Amino acid sequence: MDFHLILVIVVVSALAFDYTNGFHDTANVVATSISTGAASPKAAIAFAAILNFVGAFISIEVAATIASDVVDQGAISGPGALNVVFAGLVGAIAWNLITWYFGLPSSSSHALIGGIVGAALADSGTEAIETAGLVGKVLIPAVVAPILAFIVAGLSIGLIYRIVRNLRPGPVNRGYRFGQIASGGLLALAHGTNDAQKTMGVITLALIADGVLPVGSDPPFWVIFSAATAIALGTYSGGWRIIKTTGMRIIKMDPAQGFASQGAGASVIMASSHFGFPLSTTHVINGGVMGSGVAKRISAVRWGVAGNIVTAWILTLPAAAAIGALTFGVTVLLGNGAVGPVVISVIAVVLIVIAFVRRSRQTEVIDVQAEGA
Amino acid sequence: MSLFASVVNVTELWETVAAAFVASIAVAFVASLGIWGATKYVDYSQEGRGVTAALALGVGVFGLVSTMAIIAFGLFVMVSK
Numbered sequence: 065m066d067f068h069l070i071l072v073i074v075v076v077s078a079l080a081f082d083y084t085n086g087f088h089d090t091a092n093v094v095a096t097s098i099s100t101g102a103a104s105p106k107a108a109i110a111f112a113a114i115l116n117f118v119g120a121f122i123s124i125e126v127a128a129t130i131a132s133d134v135v136d137q138g139a140i141s142g143p144g145a146l147n148v149v150f151a152g153l154v155g156a157i158a159w160n161l162i163t164w165y166f167g168l169p170s171s172s173s174h175a176l177i178g179g180i181v182g183a184a185l186a187d188s189g190t191e192a193i194e195t196a197g198l199v200g201k202v203l204i205p206a207v208v209a210p211i212l213a214f215i216v217a218g219l220s221i222g223l224i225y226r227i228v229r230n231l232r233p234g235p236v237n238r239g240y241r242f243g244q245i246a247s248g249g250l251l252a253l254a255h256g257t258n259d260a261q262k263t264m265g266v267i268t269l270a271l272i273a274d275g276v277l278p279v280g281s282d283p284p285f286w287v288i289f290s291a292a293t294a295i296a297l298g299t300y301s302g303g304w305r306i307i308k309t310t311g312m313r314i315i316k317m318d319p320a321q322g323f324a325s326q327g328a329g330a331s332v333i334m335a336s337s338h339f340g341f342p343l344s345t346t347h348v349i350n351g352g353v354m355g356s357g358v359a360k361r362i363s364a365v366r367w368g369v370a371g372n373i374v375t376a377w378i379l380t381l382p383a384a385a386a387i388g389a390l391t392f393g394v395t396v397l398l399g400n401g402a403v404g405p406v407v408i409s410v411i412a413v414v415l416i417v418i419a420f421v422r423r424s425r426q427t428e429v430i431d432v433q434a435e436g437a
Numbered sequence: 438m439s440l441f442a443s444v445v446n447v448t449e450l451w452e453t454v455a456a457a458f459v460a461s462i463a464v465a466f467v468a469s470l471g472i473w474g475a476t477k478y479v480d481y482s483q484e485g486r487g488v489t490a491a492l493a494l495g496v497g498v499f500g501l502v503s504t505m506a507i508i509a510f511g512l513f514v515m516v517s518k
Contacts, residue, residue, distance in 0.1 A: 122515050200446060208450065216458055220465035227469040231476045239472035243504075247464075250508065257515070324465055331461035331511075338456070338515055339449040 086298025119256025130265025
């Protein structure tokens, strides 16, 4: 009974993570469209939410990677296994909310993988980690992808400027704003494809650990549908603080740069999803934004802000892993049953509510100050 | 190098890099051709250069159709795996 209660808590936590993932990553998907005036915030977010939902159904390669190539399904089994998955999710959600609170666009995906790895290490040591999968399918693509997006966006914007340099700016800007409807849509689709699958992978891992599914199973349809719905709802709820950082503080963009950076991001994420690499959309789109900025003028990029973002990226895996390990330790102290997850869930919900209330009060103060200025 | 090859599927990684590179550059190129063609079509039409305007329109239509074709092909490859 305890075992299934933990499974329910894990599934709900995974969907909550998926929601925060959409909430947190909205900025990455829509910031460039909004900052170049290609779409209004409401339209961009609604469009992104719908395409996030659709994107979740395109592929299951990334889900398979998360379920089988990060931790050893055989090493984490029995009642403690669900606590590992639960603790990993808590690590990811906590880190997502911490970075959201401070307005830093860190990687939800790496937070999830970091949390799961940290909890698995705390449970079974290094034996539980699929080192080859973690390095080959997560860490190396994590480094390659933003660099690739940076280079591709830079080359794309260079090519674009070469083709349209002698044209009147008015029609050119209108053309690329129109193009951003497609590139922004593709980016949202790519985001849904890659990110929703991570939740599908975690829920599948939990179902396997609980014995509901045999080892090596693909995610069932209800898992795909619920993950798609959660990320779409999260995306619709938006993430205004992070939109500001990504769209305006890194670089002031023109529509052609927005088109180039979104196109590069969508291409990299979709190609990676095709081969099952669980990327960070945050890393990729920010790499694309910086690449399209550098190609125009190196000083166009606000390197201080970009440096803060890189710091958040570097901290994400170890910080989420540490929170995941700590959470697992607490669940062990409270026994292997459902008591630990229940207590931690209650504490987490209280902390989340406090964070939201504090954040909204601070935002109101900023709004009032802005109106008074 | 052998250690790297033992943990990384180099072929898949390379195909990812190549696919992303080609798709992104190709879309940027043909979409820009579309915008170039559309803008030049208006300019040449206003100048009364009908034939040149028609050629520019052809380039614009080619760019637009090619952009849509590349995107559709990419999505087809994703869905059909």
